Amino acid sequence: SVRWAIAEMVLGSNPAIHIYASGYAFAHVAFVLGTEEQKHFAKLMVDRHWGATMQLTEPDAGSDVGAGRTKAVQQSDGTWHITGTKRYITSGDADIYENIMHFTLARREGGGPGTKGLSLFLIPKFMFDHKTGDLGKRNGVYVTSVEHKMGLNVSATCEVNLGEKEPAVGYLLGDVHEGIAQMFKVIEFARMMVGTKAIATLSAGYQQALSYAKERVQGGDMKVMNDKASPRVTIIKHPDVRRSLMVQKSYSEGMRALVLYTASIQDEIELAREAGNADRLKDMEALNDLLLPVVKGYGSEKSWTLLGTESLQTFGGAGFTQDWPLEQYVRDAKIDTLYEGTTAIQGLDFFFRKVVKDGGRALGLLGKEIADFAQAGGAHPEEKAALLKAVGDLNGIVGVLVGHAMASQETPAEIYKVGLNTSRCLMAVGDIITAWLLLRQADIAAEKLKGDAGKDKDFFTGKIASAKFFCLNYLPHITADRKIVEGTD
Secondary structure, three states: OHHHHHHHHHHHHOHHHHHHOOHHHHHHHHHHHOOHHHHHHHHHHHHOOOEEEEEOOEOOEOOOHHHOOOEEEEOOOOOEEEEEEEEEEEOOOOOOOOOEEEEEEEEEOOOOOOHHHEEEEEEEOEEEOOOOOOEEEEOOEEEEEEOOOOOOOOOOEEEEEEOOOOOEEEEEOOOOOOHHHHHHHHHHHHHHHHHHHHHHHHHHHHHHHHHHHHHOEEEEOHHHOOOOOOOEEEHHHOHHHHHHHHHHHHHHHHHHHHHHHHHHHHHHHHHHHHHOOHHHHHHHHHHHHHHHHHHHHHHHHHHHHHHHHHHHHHOHHHHHOOOOOHHHHHHHHHHHHOOOOOHHHHHHHHHHHHHHOOOOHHHHHHHHHHHHHHHOOOOOHHHHHHHHHHHHHHHHHHHHHHHHHHHOOOOHHHHHHHHOOHHHHHHHHHHHHHHHHHHHHHHHHHHHHOOOOHHHHHHHHHHHHHHHHHHHHHOHHHHHHHHHHHOOO
């Protein structure tokens, strides 16, 4: 939890710094899944501050990772020679560390088609002494171009060629044909990071918009709009600007809570593993799996959309200029809805892998916890009633989609009705979790306000306002979503 709380501050101020410094997360995967020698590689990566990349995408293999053509041929010394081209590789090269370990998916010679034929290889930029880490000759992995992008330009996105001029020597991680499962350990970290980056950027955008709205004077108070001689006011006095700021505030605070709640589940996984509590470990791992596409898909989609429709909009025409950072925030955040799986991919993953494949167990556990909270009484009864209704509507949405999925076994075209609504389902789940977490904060704030809140009074009052606004303005949309899903033909 502490790790992701700190990450939000870095990602919200300069995301490229955090991205370049993520080699330790890759090292952890090598340490957990690798041979004894590769565990030492992992220690070298951490001790010597090496960088790392994840090389999945190819010119003809984007979301369809199983279409990858990069080939691996085993050598007599146990190493592998890798040939192929990888595209859109984040941090594909940099001069800020002495070496880079490329975690690369490739298909061994004679390997089967699809993702099941892929294996994961560690390919260093420079060959190195396996004991000391001292660098040797250059390996055959080279950047051939750097992409010209819409945003996030400090982070180098590269096309990487493997084995064209000289062999690209790699080391098989684990066993052959385990590559996609192994790479998902890296992808899980990346999706958590991307969601956190997006949410942190929205928070930064909201803070900028709030400051601007407090200072920008324009127009008179709406109560006396017909009085042309009335005093001019700051735009934060205008109702629609206040609405916009509340949208930004509630979503940024609620989705920050979503990140930290997910991080706390990851803490619970480690605690259960240490305690040897197999049942608890199974439940927490399933819940973490359920939450990751919400953090990544919902978090990035809502953040990017709100940065443009609300945060930048607060500035009016000034927001469209480079005099203010909002246009950069919008450009930098768009990628979050695209890489590490588009929002549509997150929706499909959420429904088919995290709900259907799991038998609805993790979603049921989370839904019960939210419903129990809503039914427990206490402060904010109207908002909790709205939350409980939203949970019921979500259950209806999931039930309809499961019905279509089952019907597709007899009538294959029924599956299209599922595909039309998986992103909608993901967004509904995100709004319900956000509302729940905001209400938990509001309950705590209400208790604090019963005493002497002192200088924190405005902070606690704001927490209650965020929860009320979000629940009464956004939870009703889930009822409409249910009707749309039920009417899909």
